[in-house]
Amino acid sequence: MKQATFRAIKTFSYLIFSGICSVTLLFSGITLCLIPNLPPVEEIQDIQLQVPLKIFTQDGKLISEYGEKHRSPISYHEIPTNFINALISAEDNRFWEHQGVDLVGLARAAAQLATTGSIQSGGSTITMQVAKNYFLSREKTFSRKFNEILLALQIEKALSKEKILELYLNKIYLGHRSYGIAAAARTYYGKSVHELTLAQTAMIAGLPKAPSAFNPIRNPERATERRNWILDRMFALGYITENQKIIAKQSQVSAKYHSPKSEIDALYAADMARTEALKIFPDDIYTSGYKIFTTIDSSHQASALKAVSTHLVNYSKRHGFLGPESHTEISDLLNDASNPIETKELTTLLKDHRIINHLIPALVWEVSSKEANLITKTGEMISIPVAKLTWARKRVNINKKGSRVRKASDVLTQGDIVRVYLDPENGWVLGQHPEAQAAFIAINPNTGAISALQGGFEFYASKFNRATSAKRQAGSAFKPFIYYSALQDGFTAASIINDAPVVFQDQQLETSWRPENASGKFYGPTRLRQALYQSRNLISIRIVQTLGIKQTIETVRQFGFSDEQLPKDLSLSLGSAAVTPLELASAYSTLANGGKNIKSYIIDHIEDINGNIVYQNERARPDPEKNLSKEKPNSIDPRSVYIITDMMKDVIKLGTARSAKSLNRNDLAGKTGTTNDQVDAWFSGFNSDLVATVWVGFDNPTTLGRNEYGGRAALPIWKDFMEEALPPYESSMQQPEGIVTIRVNPTTGHRALPGEKDAIFEIFRSEHVPPPPEERNARPVLIDQGHPTDVLDELF
Template sequence: MSWVKKLLIVCLVGFFAGILTIVAMYFYVRNDLPDVATLKEVKLQTPMQVYTADGQLISQFGEKRRIPLKLDEMPPLLIQAFLAIEDTRFYDHPGIDIIGIMRAATVVASSGDFSQGASTITQQLARNFFLSREKKIIRKIKEVFLAFKIEQLLEKDEILELYLNKIELGHRSFGVGAAAQVYFGKTVDELTLDEIAIIAGLPKAPSILNPIRSPANARSRRDVVLTRMRAIDVISEQDYRKALAAPITSKLHGAQITASAPYIAEMVRQQMVERFGEEVAYSEGYKVYTTVQSEHQQAAKQALQQNLYNYDERHGYRGPVARLWQAELDANANKPDTDAEQQPVFTETDRPEHAEIIAYLAKQQGIEDLMPAIVLSVFNNSAEILLASEQTIMLEWDGLKWARAFINDERQGVAPKSAAAILAPGMHILVRQQDDQWRLSQIPAASSALVAVNPQNGAIQALVGGYSFSQSQFNRVTQAKRQVGSNIKPFIYSAALEQDYTLASIMNDAPIHQWDDNAGIAWRPRNSPPVYDGPIRIREALAKSKNVVSVRLLRGVGIDESIRHLQRFGFTASDLPRNETLSLGSASLTPLELVTGYAVFANGGFLVTPFVVDRVLNEQDEVIYQHTPEIACSACQQQDVATDELAASDDAAMTEADTEQQLYELFNTMQQDAPAEPEQAEPLLAEQVISNQNAFLIADALTSSVWGGGDWSKGTGWNGTAWRVQRLKRRDISAKTGTTNDSKDTWFSGFTTATAVTTWVGFDDANRSLGRAQWHANMGQDQSAGTESGARTALPAWLDYMTQVLPDFEQETRQPPTGLSSVRIDLASGLLSRSTDHTSSFEYFKIGTEPTQYSQSNVQQIYFDNDKKAEPDESELF
């Protein structure tokens, strides 16, 4: 038995040597081991997400894509798949799997194959959080000790949850939630068995096993996972066979965007980086809620894009993207044929095979709702086309007839008489669906912008900075300073009302000829159209957008005083030319600056600051930032005045604290019906830059731009430049058109008390004119021929947007503030009148500025003031 004793001694020595070796190794690496206690409070890097006000996802930003999930939110089959392939005895071992190590050692000894892994999920977690992937013995030793410490610190379910959220799975996806989204566009509970197996197979080598880069490698690894799952009996034989037969259908998916607002998202990204720094903004899982409503944003995008399509179609078809093959004209194509619509006009030569066409289309990029297609056959009034989806559809004549040839911005070709005049087989074209009909299309050449703000607090309600963010990230709402044309006139008229002018003042609408000694030529500003009405009231001149009247008002006020007044609206002095062209709109402003100016008229004279970020939440859904807007509060202003009067009285004395308390009680009363918001700072009051009376008078005058005036039955009726807005059937809308020289920029701005909206259309090349559209015989009444202008080019987008969103805003009758009176005036002279026929109407005046001359006595005067009120006869009010 001596050999038994010797063997026992050797084993004991080996055992104690092993123990000593392990202890020695531990002390050797102890100081380098990180503190695993940090796993208790680990913060996984998650991207920043940007939402609409109603909770729709706009975008997410961050280097790592991660969707953290609780273990009970993961399908049991997904968990079992990872355990089957990565660590079958996970719930049985203490952090390292001795059986697994022995198995791997046996494989190495017998075959020299080092591919057999022995790392447990706990070891992988230790490596992912604390160690590198370098293949060194010392790293493996550290990994083992860390695994033991992690097992002592955390429960098994906690370890598994951390692992499944932390593990790298390729294409910048970390964790199973992100992988399901990236590879399949699904949430984890929507994954099929074969998809689960694909994801579970990724940890070994995500860069070469992922189904996007290598479907073949992904299939092989998937089959290994499925086989392992079947071997341990977590799936049935039937499910196993079905999953093995499933094709690899993965493709790269982005975040599940549910609201399209990329320009808004980029604005938010920039603000968040400014506020928190790039590293924190992109990795702390912040949720940013914006001020935009998803339905309003979608309405803005659709309105802008459809308007650009309409402009593009007016100006003609610029031809196909490319031609895959040529076609020869059939010798019988021009012969009369009763079945012409069914007979191909072209015969084809050198046509590629169907599979080749599909392969070509698969490589082509669409943009927005434009889809690439190939023309297969052309008939008399239709064309057969093939989409990348392998769907064959017919382009009918109604979707083709617009496509006369584009010659230049001023000229278009003749109206086509057949589809053959437009298309030929082999053409690579773009198509889109409109009103359930396929339509030939093209990427718009012109650009546009649309922005809507809440005049009461500056919240941006919708914003679209161009046709497509993927085409151009230049945000025309905030970055494009363009000449504003007649959109400047309300601000010029506002300056005039601060002087000795009223809405009833008579101006001379007659041509101006002024010699310029410096230029050596005469300056001759003209009306557009060149119609002159002679003596005209200021209200009518603004509504009709009379250029020469605007020039004369600027002269009356003075250039320096006019610029000072315009600066009150937030416009920068350097953007305002110090000459008379200012009155015609030579100032260059962004759409956001312009709509902010119009908001002053909408809210009673207050300059609000536009903002888009409402609040920011952290991963625990705690509010870490809440924007406090400056509100326009006319009632607060009136309360201030009343308070000052009381303070001056001997019979009433109020402390400053009492005054502030009254203001905030008044504000809280105004907000009683508003939805509950997170606790925030006390409200801030916006600066009042013009009087309530001035704002009301301009806003009211701009309603005449919509509804006109006079009596059509008596031959005195007239339209304002925004008469098309009558379609909305709202009396609370004020609006103004704007067009610059040569139609290089077209504008439309309009507002109610609840929303102010500005649209712009032009080319990014500021020297290029929008031109004119000639009469199109195919379009009949469905066209808009003529020179492009604010009313023709920019207004339709504004109108389409407002058609969608105005039902969300209750119609309000704009009430005149105190300090105004309303008297009946003679429409021809602006003097007082007691007539009640079509020659007269009521007009608003600041008290003390009413006309003093009249043609008849007994003039009725109505005051809108607290101490001077008379009840008018309702029949005499307009």
């Protein structure tokens, strides 16, 4: 019996030994077969995680983020202890003890495989998940699992536990395009990982197992169960106290989707910068964690957005009420006494209506003759009295409105969905989404840096950047370049030109061209300075007649305009050239800086993920060895620029931009512009430190309406911006050499006699000073018809 038992034990031991040897040989064989095909563990240190492109203002405020994956890598030392403990409790409680593989977990997985015939749980450690996430596929096969084990063992030998955790927490997918815990904290709670509560930390720690199933936004009940299980595990493992566990478990689910938080609305500028950066780094601009620092000044941008939004809405309101955006029947909800309606139910009806700039969707739930009661998308109950609704006469057409508003019910009806906004002086008022568009751009004329840019009323409604891409006729805003051409040809600010009717005949036209001033009147002999600030069309035409179209174009193109966009006929004198607001602002910058051509730019510099500067705009920080001023010879006469700028100051003091006198500054110059039938309205103005250009119009060119000239539609935007953007001190252009100031007779333009009454001071280039009285002719020289025969064949 003992001998039989001994033989059985011997046989069993032999079988066990043989089995162990066989398994060892099999394991060794598989290992020797697979190891050569495994990637070197050292590569994990060099793997570049996909990190989105971020775009900032020049003062470091986030504008926008571009990329498929939201990720903000952090180091191990930046990870809160609670987060590490929560994750280990949920995923791998023996992480600090094992060497990359947890045999207990693998045994459990093997038992499940043996009993069910399929892999139920992988028995993975955090290290094994790092191996899988960085090197392997997600398929559930034996070979992949074996590779995962081998890699995990190698990773543990090559890296510290802290580094493994860091790699894991930056790589894992946690739902809503969020990769890594820093991105998840922002996505679900709008916080940094350091600001999370214990309950929120446990909630995010529960996501790696199944980001969809345990998503606190989509599945709050299952997410809460997972969170509470993790809290129990943390308590059992001694990471938190029982009191901490109880308080955290009682916390309500507070997760909601937070998009990447923009600190300033400058999306048109961000899109412009993104497009330019794509040319610099075409292969990895969206994935390598680049940071673009633009030239946008956040305070300038905020002022520009506010001005554009406010005055486009004001323009729209001037032409009557367009009616509600939509209507929904709510009478049954309000009249159901058995089920009193709650605020949340009403605001739900506004879920498909976005807040656009300062315009907030609101639902009218009650109307009387005296007032309308509304609830906003943000849940505020507001009242608007009839006195604030008087503007809202029905729009019949752009120039005609309906009957006067006497009751609130003349305007609004229960169930209407409209737009409201909070006016600082008047409280809640009714507004409407404007149909017209605007473009705004501000430039530092000394560097070309764009400090503010708005390409339309709202980026998401229309991504077309009108500031850089909309070519529209400039109207009278183009006249300063015509007048500069005149000064270059010997005219002076005191030259007298006859503002009288002129008719042009052309055999190719069925009718004659009879240009007029905007007023329809003619004013006779007029000084050049006065003609500019009063924007006299006929005098501009006579200037070009006298100079000749070819010569005028040759001079005007020095301001950066191309030959292709400058018409080869007398319409050039009235601003028929199609330009973008950026092109016009750049040309005005040449006036503002005393005659230097500049090229605008939007990107200051670009940093890589580690903060190293990988691109520097040389215009922002010129290289002393590269004299950029020599790139394009300066052919513009600073003396004529100085005179034309001084003439343009009178546009604000005396002319079509007089409302800007309210800024109480003496260093501002500019010019209004309006095209035929008020299709385009412009204002471009500056001092020596800042240029700003505004355009207002419809994308499909049509009239803005009666009296919507540049001084009414565009100038208020410029004025509001400049009031906030300009520093309190004034800046003046340095007077160049060769400028002389003398007194002249305002009627004749001649040098004034000693003691002559009503004489005024005028500035001249030294070689164009009017002769003294004893040398002058008795009568003023009127530039009347110029040389029409020289240009008739070039018309139209």
